[in-house]
Amino acid sequence: MLTEIENKKLAELLFPEVEKTTEYWEEKFPYRKLGKKAEVTRMAPSPTGFIHLGNLYSALADERIAHRHGGVFYLRIEDTDAKRKVDGAVDLIINALRYFNIEFDEGAGFGDDAEQNAYGPYYQTERVEIYHSYAKSLVERGLAYPCFATEEELSKVREEQEENKVLTGYYGKYATWRDKTFAEYEEALKSGAEHVLRLRSQGEEGKEITFHDEIKGDVQLPENIHDIVLLKKDGIPTYHFAHAIDDHLMRTTVVIRGGEWLASVPIHYELFHVLGFKMPKYAHTAHLMKFDEETGGKRKLSKRKDPELSLDFYRKDGYHPHCMKVYLLTLLNSHFEEWHEQHPDEDLNNFPFSVENMSKSGALFDKDKLHNICKNELSRLSEDEVYEFLKTWAEEFEPEKAKLWFADEEKLKSILRLYMGVGAKRRRKDLIFAKQVFELIGYFFGDESEKDEFKLGTEEEKKILAEYLNTFDYADDNSAWFNKLKAVADKLGYASDMKAYKANPEDFKGSVSDIAEAVRISVTGRANTPDLWTIIHIMGEEQMRERINAVLNA
Numbered sequence: 001m002l003t004e005i006e007n008k009k010l011a012e013l014l015f016p017e018v019e020k021t022t023e024y025w026e027e028k029f030p031y032r033k034l035g036k037k038a039e040v041t042r043m044a045p046s047p048t049g050f051i052h053l054g055n056l057y058s059a060l061a062d063e064r065i066a067h068r069h070g071g072v073f074y075l076r077i078e079d080t081d082a083k084r085k086v087d088g089a090v091d092l093i094i095n096a097l098r099y100f101n102i103e104f105d106e107g108a109g110f111g112d113d114a115e116q117n118a119y120g121p122y123y124q125t126e127r128v129e130i131y132h133s134y135a136k137s138l139v140e141r142g143l144a145y146p147c148f149a150t151e152e153e154l155s156k157v158r159e160e161q162e163e164n165k166v167l168t169g170y171y172g173k174y175a176t177w178r179d180k181t182f183a184e185y186e187e188a189l190k191s192g193a194e195h196v197l198r199l200r201s202q203g204e205e206g207k208e209i210t211f212h213d214e215i216k217g218d219v220q221l222p223e224n225i226h227d228i229v230l231l232k233k234d235g236i237p238t239y240h241f242a243h244a245i246d247d248h249l250m251r252t253t254v255v256i257r258g259g260e261w262l263a264s265v266p267i268h269y270e271l272f273h274v275l276g277f278k279m280p281k282y283a284h285t286a287h288l289m290k291f292d293e294e295t296g297g298k299r300k301l302s303k304r305k306d307p308e309l310s311l312d313f314y315r316k317d318g319y320h321p322h323c324m325k326v327y328l329l330t331l332l333n334s335h336f337e338e339w340h341e342q343h344p345d346e347d348l349n350n351f352p353f354s355v356e357n358m359s360k361s362g363a364l365f366d367k368d369k370l371h372n373i374c375k376n377e378l379s380r381l382s383e384d385e386v387y388e389f390l391k392t393w394a395e396e397f398e399p400e401k402a403k404l405w406f407a408d409e410e411k412l413k414s415i416l417r418l419y420m421g422v423g424a425k426r427r428r429k430d431l432i433f434a435k436q437v438f439e440l441i442g443y444f445f446g447d448e449s450e451k452d453e454f455k456l457g458t459e460e461e462k463k464i465l466a467e468y469l470n471t472f473d474y475a476d477d478n479s480a481w482f483n484k485l486k487a488v489a490d491k492l493g494y495a496s497d498m499k500a501y502k503a504n505p506e507d508f509k510g511s512v513s514d515i516a517e518a519v520r521i522s523v524t525g526r527a528n529t530p531d532l533w534t535i536i537h538i539m540g541e542e543q544m545r546e547r548i549n550a551v552l553n554a
């Protein structure tokens, strides 16, 4: 054990350039003046250039918790790992979240605006001076020390530990630099050898901490006994050390982060304690899981196997941000679905979101469920809203085709009205996401890419279509038009009366519904569509004849 004076001398040797004290930083970043219930949350991504559904999932939780009661949601960039850094990653994060209407109040990406930088800098690599003040203070108090162990030495110890089947790591008697004399530290430092700074852990083997997680409840975990690295060889902090200092000084009140960090809580517990900080509340989120067809079980969504993990996927295919939000809230909070059903028109932000009700086990990502939500939500939007949304999407992702789709506003709106079932007894729910919408209605714009199969065979089909065209009159109303379909049926040996058909199906080749289907598939390419007469009247006679003639001449 070093004496108090030796600790001070060691701290001075290690950090001669550090002048600012921890008190200085405490004063510079005072507790925030917020209402009683207000929470401060943050998103703290590493700038790897990949932003995924899991990020959006927890960002939404952060944002909701902060903004429920006038708190603050800020963005901190954890860029201590130079190897993973990607240029433009911060803009990517901000833009991706903005698309889903999730806005930060403060933090990285705000330029020079003083108010939104009050607790910055928000890039960890710009905070090294701060970390060093705290590191120095720990050394002064005998709670941290330099460690000169080389990689080879460390892996040798590890092998030995594995052989003897004891806990691996740098702790207790294996922590060879923990109890050196001042002279030994001094000599090693003077030699200029590389070193890291380690915590001199105060934990005891066999003891446990009880830790309260906002989602998981009380959790018992073994006390930390490892002399973990605080500063790496280059003086850059580890995640653990930076997390404690940043969340303390930025005055975070709730840390929402991935469940993979739960096992590190004992380290953070000790760090907050030795640094004299009050711990924030923690909520460790469940992983997003997916049903795996191969194994029949659940598995984590993976970057490699699941394109739908990337947020880009949802923008490229044109998922409406509101639908995504409804879906994610459904995944995040068990009470949300019922609330939304009871208050379908209420602003989603009025939902009483709570951390406690967040999903404890892995939330299951289910595309069918997402699509059902999309169908429901889109059917509730006005036709103007859907039109504007599709237009914005198409101009970005299908600029060439957009010219055709949006050349005639009234036409497209009539199509949307039809597919959204506006005014119908039972609203249709056909629309899911922008790309799918244009696949669905593409035939109005000459898209022939997809055709359902004719049931009756080509020759029969052609007979029906020729007869249909013969008697077709654009001026007919819906019922006159349908009567003509019936006449075609009678003429060609199909039942025009469904009751008669059902009673004696063997007397007929089929029924009027087969006639309608033949026309429908020829005109639209699909066996299933909204009202065919209306489709023909939006499309116009010329295009209808063209499409039918194409089948006849094939």
Ligand code: GLU
Residues within 6 Å of the ligand: 043, 044, 045, 046, 078, 243, 256, 257, 258
């Ligand atoms: N940079 C960490 C990560 O991306 C943040 C974890 C946290 O939110 O504290 O996993």
